[in-house]
Amino acid sequence: MENALSVIPLGGVEEIGLNMTVLEFGNDIIVIDAGLMFPEEDTLGVDFIIPDFSYLMNNREKVRAIVLTHGHEDHTGALPFLLKELAVPVYGTPLTLGLVKEKLREHNLEDSELVPVMPRDVVHIGAFSVEFVRVTHSIVDGVGLGIETPGGLIVHTGDFKLDPTPVDGQLMDFHKFTEYGEKGTLLLMSDSTNAEKGGFTFSEKEVRRAFEDIFSKTSGRIIIATFASNIHRIQQAIDVAVKFGRKVILCGKSIVSNAQIALSLGYLRIPGETWLKLEDLKKLEDNKVVIITTGSQGEPMSVLSRIATDEHKHIKIKDGDTVILSAKMIPGNERSIGKIINHLFRRGANVIYEKVSEVHVSGHASKEELKLMLNLIRPKYFMPVHGEYRHLVYHSILARKQDIPKENIFILKNGDVLEIRDGEARRNGSVNSGRMFIDGKGVGDVEEMVLRDRLRLAHDGIVLILLAIEKLSGSIVSGPEVISRGFVFEDASQEIISSVKDLLSNTIKGLDKELLSDSSLLKAKLRSTLKKYLRDKMDRRPMIMPIIIEV
Numbered sequence: 001m002e003n004a005l006s007v008i009p010l011g012g013v014e015e016i017g018l019n020m021t022v023l024e025f026g027n028d029i030i031v032i033d034a035g036l037m038f039p040e041e042d043t044l045g046v047d048f049i050i051p052d053f054s055y056l057m058n059n060r061e062k063v064r065a066i067v068l069t070h071g072h073e074d075h076t077g078a079l080p081f082l083l084k085e086l087a088v089p090v091y092g093t094p095l096t097l098g099l100v101k102e103k104l105r106e107h108n109l110e111d112s113e114l115v116p117v118m119p120r121d122v123v124h125i126g127a128f129s130v131e132f133v134r135v136t137h138s139i140v141d142g143v144g145l146g147i148e149t150p151g152g153l154i155v156h157t158g159d160f161k162l163d164p165t166p167v168d169g170q171l172m173d174f175h176k177f178t179e180y181g182e183k184g185t186l187l188l189m190s191d192s193t194n195a196e197k198g199g200f201t202f203s204e205k206e207v208r209r210a211f212e213d214i215f216s217k218t219s220g221r222i223i224i225a226t227f228a229s230n231i232h233r234i235q236q237a238i239d240v241a242v243k244f245g246r247k248v249i250l251c252g253k254s255i256v257s258n259a260q261i262a263l264s265l266g267y268l269r270i271p272g273e274t275w276l277k278l279e280d281l282k283k284l285e286d287n288k289v290v291i292i293t294t295g296s297q298g299e300p301m302s303v304l305s306r307i308a309t310d311e312h313k314h315i316k317i318k319d320g321d322t323v324i325l326s327a328k329m330i331p332g333n334e335r336s337i338g339k340i341i342n343h344l345f346r347r348g349a350n351v352i353y354e355k356v357s358e359v360h361v362s363g364h365a366s367k368e369e370l371k372l373m374l375n376l377i378r379p380k381y382f383m384p385v386h387g388e389y390r391h392l393v394y395h396s397i398l399a400r401k402q403d404i405p406k407e408n409i410f411i412l413k414n415g416d417v418l419e420i421r422d423g424e425a426r427r428n429g430s431v432n433s434g435r436m437f438i439d440g441k442g443v444g445d446v447e448e449m450v451l452r453d454r455l456r457l458a459h460d461g462i463v464l465i466l467l468a469i470e471k472l473s474g475s476i477v478s479g480p481e482v483i484s485r486g487f488v489f490e491d492a493s494q495e496i497i498s499s500v501k502d503l504l505s506n507t508i509k510g511l512d513k514e515l516l517s518d519s520s521l522l523k524a525k526l527r528s529t530l531k532k533y534l535r536d537k538m539d540r541r542p543m544i545m546p547i548i549i550e551v
């Protein structure tokens, strides 16, 4: 592949998530982003998924750096796993690196070389010169990339939308993108997430209007659930809270940690005495409270889910409370989110969400914005990225309308190689690609996961919890029965099994009907209760499988 430039997506062109793209020329490789994806509801035992980066491992002596566009986990989540194998420098803007640093610490990778860059900085990495260009998106400090290569200029938009009134006042750098268009761009890679949506994406400021409207009509407590990384959204919630004389309580580990990072780097502004502790909640009058938390996707163990099912120690829903789900309902999560909303209504809260109010706007460009980007850059070749196949197809239709010929548009699959030689691009085979499944901090492919399950079974055995529940009333028909294999010696087992049974019976007794009628929440609850018990009492970690039969 001498004198040829290769562009290889290892993830992100068959899904939304797993973003990772390789640029290779001669002996130099740079990697754009290293993201993860969360699994569908039923992928047992898998916490998240990262791209198979064995191609990089097989070319480890060539890999010069990882360049990050922004701090979302679908762009940074695979980083700890990659850095464990390849200790290369990581370039990113200050907030991106701030969020990354926290993750790396959890993986004992605090010695990694993190190189902060500012928009319009240019860094030379091997055969490449990478320029960082400010974009607007649902996280602060996002950038696109203008990359000079020996084969020509490559522009990567990162995740973006054209927000004319961003919360932090940092506008998208249209001038730079225009300059790339003037200069002549060989290849444009652009965000396809919203390529199905017509018109323009609303500005983040619209959410403030919706918040103000809700706040002005509400005299009870307000609880806002959003993504922990959406610093703009948190800022707007805080600003509106201050305007209406309310105090703010941040609830949940990730949201507190992200807010602290953003605060220390100057990306979040909280006036003195606005941010109070959870313990202060009972001292405050209802009309003086805003609680900001996570769990907008209905995740069973999140703060919001625990609040909704009355499992939260400090926050109990009561009449007059208003809960705002200020986030997109990610496809696949609608069912769990719907359940949470029902639980909240049942407890007396008023619930406001995307479908009924403008409490969320997307962070990604819609059709008109994508067209504008194509017009500014006018690339010779176009590669839609960041999307499922249908998003890439819609994006390529837009490109054809902007007079990019069909043969110059490349919809790639993960691992496909786009080779550019003497200014001409063509597909040239593919490299190893795929998905790796992460359970806790371990990594493995599907086979390894099966092996790990077997190992766990071999070490600590399995405990099954059987429970039959009447679906409508939530009352227990039979159980809990506990069956174990390979977990304890026969002699001791009766005693342990009966103590486990007692524990579970008591747990179930303490739950209300509502939670009992929601088998996914109930399973999560039983599993976590038993897991903790066995770990604390016996230092054992068997596989725990609750089986709930609804009759």
Ligand SMILES: [Zn+2]
Pocket (backbone or CB within 6 Å): 070, 072, 137, 138, 139, 159, 363
């Ligand atoms: Zn993003």
Ligand SMILES: [Zn+2]
Pocket (backbone or CB within 6 Å): 017, 019, 072, 074, 075, 159, 386
């Ligand atoms: Zn993304």
